[in-house]
Amino acid sequence: MPETVFDRKPANSEATHASWTNAREGSFWLVGVDVQIGDHAGPTGGSVDLVVVGAGFTGLWTAIRAKERTPDRSVLVINMDSGVGMRASGQNGGFLEASLTHGRLNGETRFPHEIDRLDDLGRQNLDGIEATVSRYGWDCDFERPGTLLVATEPHQLEWCEGDEVLDQDQVRRVLNSPTFVGGAIERTDSALVHPGKMVAEMLRTARELGVEFMVGRVTRVVNSGDTVTVLMESGDGIVAGRVALATNVFPSVLRRFRWHVVPVYDHVLMTEPLTPEQWESIGWDGREGVSDMGNQFHYYRRTMDGRILWGGYDAAYTPGADPDRTRFANNPAVFQLLAEHFFVTFPQLEGLKFTHRWSGAIDTCSRFSVFFGSARRGRVAYAAGYTGLGVAATRFAADTMLDMLDGADTERTRLRMVRSLPIPFPPEPFRYPLISIVKWSMRRADRNEGRRNLLLRTLDALGLGFDS
Numbered sequence: 001m002p003e004t005v006f007d008r009k010p011a012n013s014e015a016t017h018a019s020w021t022n023a024r025e026g027s028f029w030l031v032g033v034d035v036q037i038g039d040h041a042g043p044t045g046g047s048v049d050l051v052v053v054g055a056g057f058t059g060l061w062t063a064i065r066a067k068e069r070t071p072d073r074s075v076l077v078i079n080m081d082s083g084v085g086m087r088a089s090g091q092n093g094g095f096l097e098a099s100l101t102h103g104r105l106n107g108e109t110r111f112p113h114e115i116d117r118l119d120d121l122g123r124q125n126l127d128g129i130e131a132t133v134s135r136y137g138w139d140c141d142f143e144r145p146g147t148l149l150v151a152t153e154p155h156q157l158e159w160c161e162g163d164e165v166l167d168q169d170q171v172r173r174v175l176n177s178p179t180f181v182g183g184a185i186e187r188t189d190s191a192l193v194h195p196g197k198m199v200a201e202m203l204r205t206a207r208e209l210g211v212e213f214m215v216g217r218v219t220r221v222v223n224s225g226d227t228v229t230v231l232m233e234s235g236d237g238i239v240a241g242r243v244a245l246a247t248n249v250f251p252s253v254l255r256r257f258r259w260h261v262v263p264v265y266d267h268v269l270m271t272e273p274l275t276p277e278q279w280e281s282i283g284w285d286g287r288e289g290v291s292d293m294g295n296q297f298h299y300y301r302r303t304m305d306g307r308i309l310w311g312g313y314d315a316a317y318t319p320g321a322d323p324d325r326t327r328f329a330n331n332p333a334v335f336q337l338l339a340e341h342f343f344v345t346f347p348q349l350e351g352l353k354f355t356h357r358w359s360g361a362i363d364t365c366s367r368f369s370v371f372f373g374s375a376r377r378g379r380v381a382y383a384a385g386y387t388g389l390g391v392a393a394t395r396f397a398a399d400t401m402l403d404m405l406d407g408a409d410t411e412r413t414r415l416r417m418v419r420s421l422p423i424p425f426p427p428e429p430f431r432y433p434l435i436s437i438v439k440w441s442m443r444r445a446d447r448n449e450g451r452r453n454l455l456l457r458t459l460d461a462l463g464l465g466f467d468s
């Protein structure tokens, strides 16, 4: 099979290995931020108007938007971790994309009749996040420097679309890598954030709005007359008017949705701060969020304190339903591969060290975008399936769940995207081999000028797929 640039090895293999082996394990974003929920035995009143299960971005947005929409509604967030945002919401790249559908192309394929509307709603959603950050004065490094897409293989040049299309010299003037052969800049439809600071600020604001928080694992939600009861692993039960399930990649409290999401592990490295000379050697004054264009792709960005986050490429599916029990988390082979790709991309940074390394589970569904469910006579709503693009879409999902729980007929609840479900994945023992062969096919397409084999073309035609 022909090579891609990422099949090459960096000049100094010892330095590459040494660059990441002493890196601290755990998300850089969660160091030094206060996300702790603290002790709280349960709701202060007898029953609660709205229980939110899960305190990542989806749960936090749902709680905040619920209070903003109806201030006198009592809201309790129950989270199984001791802090908010300790899973994907505190582990991600911090890229906010306006697209609700994992890109225009994916949305056009799956929702051709409403893609323009979905794109508008996505832009409104991103603007809504920016307005919220500014209204509450969230200190979360929010910035809108645009996105740089880079082609590292000639066949990717025809995919370069955006506000500015760049040839090889132009793209290397924006960000200097010998691997870039072209690129494109998209100026308006994205933003960057410090995810750890953002979840900490969301916790602060939610509390100021009167939201209560509690640590515990929810196991079931059952009907009880005109209300529902949220059953906890501890044996306690909490009576609630409405329940929003924001549990992402974790096994759904509603069993019927357990086949719709598979956990896919994505790895990330964070460098030490670069010196002024190192920054000069690569440029990047525009601070754009960057992504390369293969089926297997890297995402990378600057931080406010002068580091580079470098993640993606080799996402691995975890057999079994529980993402907590995985042999694919923090895989040394993947960190080594990521470090090799980093120094192939930026050979001028040889000697730079990574200070943090981590991995997180992505809630992959077969259509690559959030889906919704409801149960218990409309008193329970569920949202999951962001497939690696949930930092911004979680706010849209929160509003949609609240519409559903309020019984409101809105533009959102009428969307086909909201009313339809992705095709579920097959059970094991078929799932793992199927996903492995799809991954192999995607790797092969990257080495074969992007040409997709029969399996990928069939899955494309069926509207099925696998991505990080």
Ligand SMILES: Cc1cc2nc3c(=O)[nH]c(=O)nc-3n(C[C@H](O)[C@H](O)[C@H](O)COP(=O)(O)OP(=O)(O)OC[C@H]3O[C@@H](n4cnc5c(N)ncnc54)[C@H](O)[C@@H]3O)c2cc1C
Binding pocket: 053, 054, 055, 056, 057, 058, 059, 078, 079, 080, 081, 084, 085, 086, 087, 088, 089, 090, 091, 092, 093, 094, 095, 096, 097, 216, 217, 218, 219, 246, 247, 248, 249, 250, 251, 253, 266, 267, 268, 311, 359, 360, 361, 362, 386, 387, 388, 389, 390, 391, 392, 393, 394
């Ligand atoms: C490495 C990585 C990089 C990513 N990069 C990006 C990116 O750059 N841009 C982007 O848009 N998206 C990215 N994503 C995806 C994005 O982070 C997620 O889509 C988003 O954070 C999902 O938020 P959430 O609140 O739904 O889930 P989570 O943050 O996973 O929160 C779920 C919460 O539910 C709780 N919970 C689960 N089950 C229960 C239960 N039974 N009882 C009580 N609590 C429960 C958990 O404790 C957790 O706090 C990335 C993801 C990963 C892992």
